Amino acid sequence: MIPPGLIPVFGLRTDRITENFHLNPLTPIMKSQENVLVLTAxxxxxxxxxxxxxxxxKTRFTENYTDINLDCSHLxxxxxxxxxxxxxxxxxxxxRSGTLRLLKPQSAVIQxxxxxxxxxxxxIVPG
Known part of the structure; x- marks a missing residue:
């Protein structure tokens, strides 16, 4: 039997809503982010x-960017x-010889x- 809240293969699903949910500005993780597209999951x-x-x-990833930072703190x-x-x-x-960085993923996503x-x-950049 699968425990409540557990989705087989795909991970844990939490049905509770964070009371103080808000998106904070992303803290820079490097000195220059001029070539980094920042997205929020x-x-x-x-x-x-x-x-x-x-x-x-794809729309926002213009020729100025090589890397993508995806804020996963709320994912x-x-x-x-x-x-x-x-x-x-x-x-x-x-x-473009860049990389995707997953910023602050929750433990269920890491699993x-x-x-x-x-x-x-x-x-993966832990939070």
Missing amino acids: PSELTANDASSLRDKA GFIDSSGLGALISLQKLAAQ ILELTRLHRIFE
């Missing part, structure tokens, strides 16, 4: 949100479509990345 990255994140990144759930979106962002950055071995291809 939604609270859930599923089939419903994956294509919009991918489209937003509590990700499914296979969400993982596909992350892989697309990584490929987008790699086309999924480790389970799928995707933690080996993404740069």
